[in-house]
Amino acid sequence: MATSGRRQPVTPLSRRSGLSPDSSLRTSVASRTSNLDNVDMKDEEEDPPIPDVNERLSYVRPSRELLEYYRKKIAEYDDEHEMMNRKLDQYRMTYMEQVSTES
Secondary structure, three states: OOOOOOOOOOOOHHHHHOOOHHHHHHHHHHHHHHHHHHHHHHHHHHOOOOOOHHHHHOOOOOOHHHHHHHHHHHHHHHHHHHHHHHHHHHHHHHHHHHHHHHO
16 A cells, blocks of 8 residues: 555554553553652651751741741731721620610
């Protein structure tokens, strides 16, 4: 059969090998996960235990920018906290007035 210059369509590997797409995918995934299991076991055996968060943070020196950012955030939260306390006091006063007028 003569070719007319057109390329043949590419067939998936699963068709060429005679395997169904599901079985070739399962085989591929199984081989990858078994390799990952072996790597994980090696890492667990060789790695020293991870120090706790407080110990690791004791070595960190924050930058000025980071400190300024958190100072601003804390100031915002302080303002919000103060505003919420004022509202709570207003609600408390309103409630006390309602209770006193009902009795």
